[in-house]
Amino acid sequence: MIAEFDKNGNLPPGVHFCEWDEFKDRFGTNSKRRRMIDGLELAMTQLKAAGCRTIYIDGSFVTSKEKPGDFDACWEDNGVDIDYLKSIAPTLYNFALRRAEQKNKYKGEIFPSNYPANDSGTAYIDFFQFDTRTNTRKGILAIDLPRWKP
Numbered sequence: 001m002i003a004e005f006d007k008n009g010n011l012p013p014g015v016h017f018c019e020w021d022e023f024k025d026r027f028g029t030n031s032k033r034r035r036m037i038d039g040l041e042l043a044m045t046q047l048k049a050a051g052c053r054t055i056y057i058d059g060s061f062v063t064s065k066e067k068p069g070d071f072d073a074c075w076e077d078n079g080v081d082i083d084y085l086k087s088i089a090p091t092l093y094n095f096a097l098r099r100a101e102q103k104n105k106y107k108g109e110i111f112p113s114n115y116p117a118n119d120s121g122t123a124y125i126d127f128f129q130f131d132t133r134t135n136t137r138k139g140i141l142a143i144d145l146p147r148w149k150p
Helices: 020-027 031-049 082-088 095-106
Strands: 014-017 054-058 071-075 108-112 139-144
Touching: 020 031, 020 139, 031 054, 031 071, 031 082, 031 095, 031 108, 095 108
Parallel strands: 014 139, 071 108
Antiparallel strands: 054 071, 054 139
16 A cells, blocks of 8 residues: 655655556546556556566655646666667657657656766666655655556
């Protein structure tokens, strides 16, 4: 079960694995959120096809915010056939130049989890677990892609 939000509207610190149906029920509360879930599902389908095992979801999408602007996600690249991913979903790998394309196609931004998120080299998987507004740790959600069924 997905944990309740804290006083800042965030999940408690840590990586919280959840089932896809639970994710959709908890966060697909309006038409804007459901469109983002559809985009995320497309990205997950392509990542899974390339061998990705885990996707981590962050951003205002996994907070109490009613109408988030988008979602942020990162994916575990260990075991991913990068050449195949580039051939089936180039916007998922060439994110530096195609962030706008990602938002258009998937309704969010998606990065490899170990890629540096800032100038100090913090990996996305760690960067996503920190709320810069409140200067506190926060939680993110994870989906186990081998077990995931759209």
